[in-house]
Amino acid sequence: DDGFPGEEEKSAPTPAVVVCEPEEEDPVIPVAEDKDALFDMEEKEDLAGIEDDREDLFGGSEEPATTQPDLFDDDDDEEEESSLQGAIPVRTNSDHDRVPFNTPAVGCALDDTKTTALLNAAKESAQLKKSIGWVNGDKKSSPKESSSIEIPNYTKVGEGYSSYIIYTIQATIGDAPKTTVQRRYNDFFVLHQLIVENYLPRGVIVPPVPEKNFMGTAKLRFGGGSSNESTQDPSLFIKRRKAALERYLNRLMAHNLISKDETLRRFLQEEDAPRPNPNATGIKGFMKSMETMVTKATARINEVDEWYEDKQQHILEMEETLKKILAVSDNIVADRRDLAAKSAAFSSSCLHLGEGEDNASLRRAITKLSELEQNLSNVHTEMADGDLFIFGETVKDYISIIQATKAAFDERVKAFSLWESAQSTLAKKRDAKSKATLQGKTDRVAQCEEDIRFWEGKVEKCQEDFEVISKNLKEEIRVFEEVWVRDIKESTKAYFQKLIDAENQIISSWKAFLPEAKTIN
Amino acid sequence: GINGECGKQWYQRRVRGRMMTAEEENTREHASTVSLNDENDGRLSVSITDAVSELETVKFTIQTKSALPSFSQHQMSVIRCHEEFIWLHDMLSENIEYAGYIIPPAPPKPDFEAARDKLTRITAAESTMSEDEYKKLRKELESDYLALFKKTVAMHEMYLMRIAAHSKLREDSNFRVFLEYAKDLKVRSKNKKELIGGFFKNMTKNVDEALLSSQKDKDEFFIERRTFLDDYHTRIRETTRQTEQLSESTNALSVDYMQLAGGFALLSVQDPQLQRFMAQCAISFEVMQKLQKRVSTDEDLKFTDLFKYYQREADAAKSLLYRRGRALADKDIAENKLEKAQEKFKDIPTAEAYLQDCKIRFESISEMAKTELDTFKVRRLETYRKHLVDMSELQIRHSQSKVGELSKGLELLCDL
Numbered sequence: 001d002d003g004f005p006g007e008e009e010k011s012a013p014t015p016a017v018v019v020c021e022p023e024e025e026d027p028v029i030p031v032a033e034d035k036d037a038l039f040d041m042e043e044k045e046d047l048a049g050i051e052d053d054r055e056d057l058f059g060g061s062e063e064p065a066t067t068q069p070d071l072f073d074d075d076d077d078e079e080e081e082s083s084l085q086g087a088i089p090v091r092t093n094s095d096h097d098r099v100p101f102n103t104p105a106v107g108c109a110l111d112d113t114k115t116t117a118l119l120n121a122a123k124e125s126a127q128l129k130k131s132i133g134w135v136n137g138d139k140k141s142s143p144k145e146s147s148s149i150e151i152p153n154y155t156k157v158g159e160g161y162s163s164y165i166i167y168t169i170q171a172t173i174g175d176a177p178k179t180t181v182q183r184r185y186n187d188f189f190v191l192h193q194l195i196v197e198n199y200l201p202r203g204v205i206v207p208p209v210p211e212k213n214f215m216g217t218a219k220l221r222f223g224g225g226s227s228n229e230s231t232q233d234p235s236l237f238i239k240r241r242k243a244a245l246e247r248y249l250n251r252l253m254a255h256n257l258i259s260k261d262e263t264l265r266r267f268l269q270e271e272d273a274p275r276p277n278p279n280a281t282g283i284k285g286f287m288k289s290m291e292t293m294v295t296k297a298t299a300r301i302n303e304v305d306e307w308y309e310d311k312q313q314h315i316l317e318m319e320e321t322l323k324k325i326l327a328v329s330d331n332i333v334a335d336r337r338d339l340a341a342k343s344a345a346f347s348s349s350c351l352h353l354g355e356g357e358d359n360a361s362l363r364r365a366i367t368k369l370s371e372l373e374q375n376l377s378n379v380h381t382e383m384a385d386g387d388l389f390i391f392g393e394t395v396k397d398y399i400s401i402i403q404a405t406k407a408a409f410d411e412r413v414k415a416f417s418l419w420e421s422a423q424s425t426l427a428k429k430r431d432a433k434s435k436a437t438l439q440g441k442t443d444r445v446a447q448c449e450e451d452i453r454f455w456e457g458k459v460e461k462c463q464e465d466f467e468v469i470s471k472n473l474k475e476e477i478r479v480f481e482e483v484w485v486r487d488i489k490e491s492t493k494a495y496f497q498k499l500i501d502a503e504n505q506i507i508s509s510w511k512a513f514l515p516e517a518k519t520i521n
Numbered sequence: 522g523i524n525g526e527c528g529k530q531w532y533q534r535r536v537r538g539r540m541m542t543a544e545e546e547n548t549r550e551h552a553s554t555v556s557l558n559d560e561n562d563g564r565l566s567v568s569i570t571d572a573v574s575e576l577e578t579v580k581f582t583i584q585t586k587s588a589l590p591s592f593s594q595h596q597m598s599v600i601r602c603h604e605e606f607i608w609l610h611d612m613l614s615e616n617i618e619y620a621g622y623i624i625p626p627a628p629p630k631p632d633f634e635a636a637r638d639k640l641t642r643i644t645a646a647e648s649t650m651s652e653d654e655y656k657k658l659r660k661e662l663e664s665d666y667l668a669l670f671k672k673t674v675a676m677h678e679m680y681l682m683r684i685a686a687h688s689k690l691r692e693d694s695n696f697r698v699f700l701e702y703a704k705d706l707k708v709r710s711k712n713k714k715e716l717i718g719g720f721f722k723n724m725t726k727n728v729d730e731a732l733l734s735s736q737k738d739k740d741e742f743f744i745e746r747r748t749f750l751d752d753y754h755t756r757i758r759e760t761t762r763q764t765e766q767l768s769e770s771t772n773a774l775s776v777d778y779m780q781l782a783g784g785f786a787l788l789s790v791q792d793p794q795l796q797r798f799m800a801q802c803a804i805s806f807e808v809m810q811k812l813q814k815r816v817s818t819d820e821d822l823k824f825t826d827l828f829k830y831y832q833r834e835a836d837a838a839k840s841l842l843y844r845r846g847r848a849l850a851d852k853d854i855a856e857n858k859l860e861k862a863q864e865k866f867k868d869i870p871t872a873e874a875y876l877q878d879c880k881i882r883f884e885s886i887s888e889m890a891k892t893e894l895d896t897f898k899v900r901r902l903e904t905y906r907k908h909l910v911d912m913s914e915l916q917i918r919h920s921q922s923k924v925g926e927l928s929k930g931l932e933l934l935c936d937l
Binding site: 314317318321324325328329331332335336338339341342343345346349350352353355356357358359361362365366369481485488489492493496497499500503504506507510511513514517518520521 | 749752753756757759760762763764766767769770771773774777778780781783784785787788791792794795798802805809898901902905906909910912913914916917920921923924927928930931934935937
């Protein structure tokens with residue numbers, strides 16, 4: 001009994017077993033509620049020496065399977081039904097996918113990278129399998145409910161090093177009553193990781209979470225320093241983060257698929273925030289990320305459709321331009337704040353000058369000038385906020401979103417790599433069979449034939465997955481571009497309006513001053 | 522290159538054209554003369570109608586209309602350079618008959634060095650930037666240059682008008698020569714010896730002033746004026762500094778607007794769905810840049826220059842007080858000399874005559890000074906008034922233009 005389907009001539013040294021048997025009976029559909037059923041299937045295999053590790057390697061949450069509305073609940077879905085749990089990629093049906101991927105093999109089969117690669121290939125394809133359902137479901141799935149998420153306020157909890165900010169989130173989804181929860185930044189970060197795990201492999205452009213910011217947080221914790229500046233800094237930091245978090249949640253809810261995600265809904269509606277994936281850390285998580293790096297081959301896709309290359313090029317260009325614009329925007333904010341400061345300084349020097357005037361009307365006029373400049377200073381400060389929040393933050397967001405699109409493109413490349421490697425393995429199997437045939441090792445030949453059938457299926461599946469992810473990606477990009485155009489137009493128009501308002505205020509201030517200037521006598 | 526003949530002509534053409542047409546509000550508005558005190562009863566009006574910048578110097582065309590008998594013609598026009606203005610100032614300062622007047626402060630030397638440096642840098646870097654960028658920088662430089670130009674013209678003009686408005690100074694023969702004499706005054710800038718001489722003169726003046734500050738003055742008016750001027754001088758110097766910083770800060774924003782316009786233009790080119798939208802945004806922000814620049818220039822012209830000018834005037838007034846103090850000290854010395862002479866019974870008539878001279882001199886200076894300081898106050902009020910009113914009107918106009926452009930842009934954007 002070989003451990004490995006024809007891979008090596010000698011017997012496998014490790015207990016990890018991957019056995020492919022031709023399947024006679026109908027595959028059993030694992031039901032979401034009955035998590036144990038998954039493992040039951042496993043036991044049918046010949047898993048010598050493997051401990052039945054109940055821990056779900058992919059397990060999203062620690063909670064038992066919840067009643068998740070079936071995302072693929074769609075009459076037209078030709079594929080087998082597969083009910084989906086939140087972040088748990090369930091092993092779906094496949095005639096050929098008999099690899100018990102959620103074994104601890106990953107943990108103990110470290111000495112055989114081929115096994116690992118195989119296991120991963122299986123794992124990946126299991127995940128990708130979901131996307132087949134999604135694309136078909138997309139156009140006909142239940143319409144996205146309208147929603148609005150707000151973060152009306154925040155509070156600081158605790159003191160010093162252990163202090164943090166709690167944000168209050170109000171969510172109104174569809175016709176459901178408004179819900180309110182409390183979350184801290186880290187909860188958002190965990191949510192993001194869970195969503196990425198779940199959706200990125202399908203070619204989804206996952207909205208980026210506002211980044212971690214050590215300096216800002218440190219200031220926050222130890223803030224309240226001596227000068228005025230440092231007390232301003234933390235509050236500006238929080239304001240920006242709060243606004244960014246709000247935008248983040250709204251973007252999630254704006255995504256057709258993600259908005260229905262169980263974890264996200266839990267995040268928005270339940271008291272306790274979703275917990276991170278336990279396998280994300282520790283050795284298993286490490287292995288997983290290693291594997292990700294390995295499969296992230298720089299595969300050169302022989303593009304049938306130039307669209308992908310062109311788009312990537314276009315997106316890179318866009319990124320460059322946006323970075324330039326962000327730099328300008330930052331300059332504008334800084335310069336406007338400086339202008340506010342200089343106006344205020346000028347204002348106080350005018351006051352000083354006025355006091356030194358020996359003529360009463362001139363003194364009054366110059367004092368009024370001082371008041372005027374102080375008003376202008378306030379207008380400039382307010383406008384600086386406008387520069388920042390209305391325009392700058394939007395640009396910044398899109399630079400991050402572009403990173404997410406790059407990740408999605410990478411996922412497609414990964415899918416392609418898997419396909420390629422499956423093809424090459426298939427070729428090897430065929431060679432092995434020929435060789436065995438020539439050598440007259442009949443039982444070996446049979447084994448090889450099994451392997452070939454397995455890998456033929458694999459190749460087919462990988463190709464499907466690749467095509468699906470390509471299709472998804474195209475759609476995602478289409479939506480991205482739509483939203484980008486809409487967003488940037490809205491932001492720019494709002495910015496224009498804010499500038500108009502500021503200038504109008506400037507006009508009123510000067511108009512108020514003008515009669516004063518005329519009275520100098 | 523710019524430093525060659527064609528460069529010279531380029532600047533000449535550009536600047537002259539601007540001066541002649543009343544395109545820029547600032548040109549228009551400063552051509553309507555600054556009204557000083559009412560001593561200018563219309564019998565003498567001086568204005569700078571043209572200015573040309575050659576490589577190292579600026580040549581001002583000065584037009585005079587005079588109903589005064591002392592002038593040989595009713596209308597005349599001459600070309601003067603900055604050094605000739607300084608010559609005039611020196612002539613007036615050194616004339617002891619004018620010791621009791623506030624001698625109008627000389628206009629500052631036109632300084633285009635910063636602009637020239639910038640130009641050299643830009644032309645040197647021409648190959649490294651795109652044609653668009655180069656054009657934009659050149660344009661920016663042009664407008665900087667133009668602003669500097671207008672400033673220096675305004676200040677030279679103000680100087681002449683100030684003299685023309687002074688009932689006694691305008692009768693000065695050197696002033697007439699300055700306005701009338703068709704040819705070059707053949708004035709050269711001070712050579713080294715003269716510069717050093719002037720430096721020492723200033724030094725002794727400062728020392729003198731320090732000694733005189735402990736003088737016992739019996740006249741309340743002058744004591745009070747002294748205190749006021751010293752204090753005022755300090756305050757206005759601080760305000761001048763703040764204004765300069767304000768104007769620079771305002772200008773920085775205009776540069777940003779230009780860059781933002783550039784960013785929008787890039788988006789317009791790269792993204793077909795945003796092509797028209799962003800093109801409009803780029804246009805709007807280019808206009809915003811121009812307007813913002815004007816705001817900055819006006820802050821410079823109306824605020825900075827105003828305060829700088831009055832700093833100089835305050836200095837000139839302090840010089841007057843110094844001269845008076847000097848005359849007072851001389852009178853005291855003369856009195857001592859007379860006493861000594863009377864004791865020794867020697868040279869009494871000489872001493873008496875000398876004392877008489879000093880007395881007359883002191884009293885005439887004091888009287889003239891009183892009038893001068895009063896008119897100084899009035900002049901200041903008027904100038905401030907004009908500048909502040911002008912500034913308000915200009916700012917309102919600029920902001921209204923901004924609102925106009927942005928509103929128009931926004932309307933267009935809503936359709937795109």
